[in-house]
Amino acid sequence: MLPHLNFAESNIDFLGKRRITIAISVVLVLVSVALLATRGLNFGIDFTGGTLVEVGYPEAVDLQPIRQQLADSGFAGAQVQTFGTSRDVLIRLAPRADDPDQATLSNQVLNALGSGGPEGAELRRVEFVGPAVGEELREQGGLAMIYALAGILIYVAVRFEWRFSIGSVLALVHDVAITLGIFSLLQLEFDLGVLAAVLAVIGYSLNDTIVVYDRIRENFRILRKQGTEQVMNNAVNKTLARTIVTSATTLLVLFSLAFLGGAALQNFSIALIIGVLVGTYSSIFIAATAALLLGVDRQVLLPVKKEGAEEDQTP
């Protein structure tokens, strides 16, 4: 049996160290934004448009003869790399503005691979995205993100209070920015699947933040004698076990996806793993701090009824 994570008696002063945690987060977010501004994201063909051909060979192959084959057939700009295993080869062609026949490029590539070079190329996957479609997908993705944030802002404002709503969106932006920043730093490919993962990170991070806020609201009702900072610290401590256990189970599944799900799901699971880790950090260190800094206190949450009416509930 595993030892229980018992934070019942613990009273770690998370908010007392807010100067340090905020500094860390601000630096990370700024670095991420700077990375996104300078290096940008390595957008996949879903967003840039272009052609991608994946072929499988019966045995491990050298990339050089394949590059040569393609160059001989007029695909000098083709980017050739292995994918997953050394038997799988991924060929990428940038969108060409003046090409009359983009849609059939993939067939020409296959023809080119058929002559000379390694034997037995088998088509595994072709993706062609026209430039117009790529742009639309990029726009739609951005829009989806903005609408998701707006929907969440409204729901949290209605269920809690506007300060919480701003706080949870700040935590979200923090998580998404850092996840994207790491993708930019490592230049991992950003495709539709990764976009879905980033949107799932929004859902997950929110889940975590709401649990903490829920506890803060409850604590203000119960712990009437304690100051705002103490009440919030207590809430983070009380939810700590849950935060860690849930992240652990989600990570278990995500690691299984990353290691066993195949190359197609790799970047998707990496994005989620980063997002869950950052999200866990932010719900412990940032969510409550943001609420505190935004001015959440007992008055804001519990409109003054009859003073002292519930005095006897204080433990």
Added chain:
Amino acid sequence: MRNSYPAWLYALIIVVVLGMGLYAAPNLFPEDPSVQVGDPMTGEVDQNIRDLMDTILSAQGVTPKQVEEQEDGQVLLRFETSDDQARAADILRNALDDTHTVALNLAPATPNWLRAINGQPMALGLDLRGGVHFLMEVDLEAVVGTAMERYSNELRRLLREERYTFDSVERGPDYLEVRFTAEADRNAVEGWLNRQYRGELAWEARGSGEDSRLVAVLEDEHLTELRRQALQQNISTLRSRVDELGVAEPIIAQQGEHRIVVQLPGVQDTARAKEVIGATATLEFRMVSESGDAFEADASGRAPSGTRLYHERDGTPVLLQRQVMLTGDYITDASSGIAQDTGGPAVFINLDGQGARIFSRVTADNVGRLMATVFIETTTETVEEDGEPVMRTSRSEEVINVARINEPLGRRFQISGLDSTREARNLALLLRAGALAAPMSIVEERTVGPSLGQENIDRGMQSVVIGFILVMIFMILYYRVFGVVANVALALNLIIIVAVLSMLQATLTLPGIAGIVLTVGMAVDANVLIFERIREEIRNGLSPQAAISSGYDRAFTTIADANITTLIAALVLFLFGTGPIKGFAITLSIGIIASMFTAIIVTRAIINLTYGRQRRLTRLAI
């Protein structure tokens, strides 16, 4: 204190568990590799053909496991192995020639009793079963040009028939112009034209005296209607072309205002698929002009009035009359073969009644003169111009055959002059399937080979199963009896997702599997919240029964808030996302809703049954 649920709630849980289990069950039965045979037009296969197929297949030693007739009359032959399936398909294709379509298929082996209650397995996306996905953009602006062409031909004929005096009918990119040499002529015809084309063309008089003109543009409503029709015709043309390719269960559907999605499961030869889907080849028949010198026109670039300059395949210029005798629209059937006279590749053409009447009249009028067959091919692609995507259509028109009309041609005739049998076959196919009303270009393609599809299923399933087992082990180690209860809920959650996906016949894609995996991870969250709360209440000194009750109650609002916010995110993904993101959002949403039921109600029911009746409960295995 005791914890118990009312009896109806237990009954509800049992009903849901049984129902979901029943509808998830079809997914347990593997699919049969099968061959689907049908008549290209009606789908039906008569008894003679069936007997023939039986005889041929048993003679070759490939006996189907089961033969059944489908709702649309097609015959489905199930085989034990995919080798048998491939062999049988080859044999049948050879034996049945072009008369029937023979398509490979994976038929679900759902038992009859499940089919009787409409139980079906989940539909697998192309990324899991292999196949081609095309997104086609229809150039609806071209509809205007086509309409102008049609109107100008019709006007010339009608004005002549009605014996109105006019100089010429000219066609602009989006307008028509009828020229007159005198205003009186124009005034005579204007009223008639307005009546004739009410709701279609808007006429306006311009110029005066010798330069009198009537200019027409399309009415807005009529243009909208034309566009709608063009898109519909393109869809139905694509459908018949895809049927010609012999694809089982293709999906052809409109997406947005001017796009069409084409999904062809199992198709591997994407080059052929593209050739057939994207091509817009058709024929036109025109008389060869007897006046004017084609070589001179070629050199100067100006054709004499009433004629147009064309080239034959070898580059020889030829002048044809501007007036089209017959377009490809009247063709009902076409087949490829060998020309009777030259022995080269040829296409045999059948016309419909109206086409045959027109054609026999015009050919009768022109016996002894030369007629040309013009092969028109349109290709369209989207290119970027000044950073803006623009659709560019290039149209190539070639004279493939010039022949003397020896006698009036009727319903059936042959065209020779094609380069290869492959070209003859493709032309026949395109003529059979009809023309596209507007040019289209492929703006997105996603092809997944069969080996990768299988690999994606295997790997996706493997990661789900292993992730699932890891979480279950963790839960048992950490929450003991309560962990076991949470695991039951988790398993039920998975069954509900599969059952709901099967009932909705939603397509399961790779991102969908990822959504399921994520749900598995997050579904335990509700139980974690509840169990941590129960532990906390016990530490606070509550009795076990009171702790259970209070733990569930207090965790509920948290779970509801957390899940609803995630559901909002999933809903937005579904509304604004495309293909793969949608699949992810669907499984995530179903998973979240199902987890509210399984993690809260079902676990509580099991806990109540286990502990709820023990009056002197002192310890909980949590």
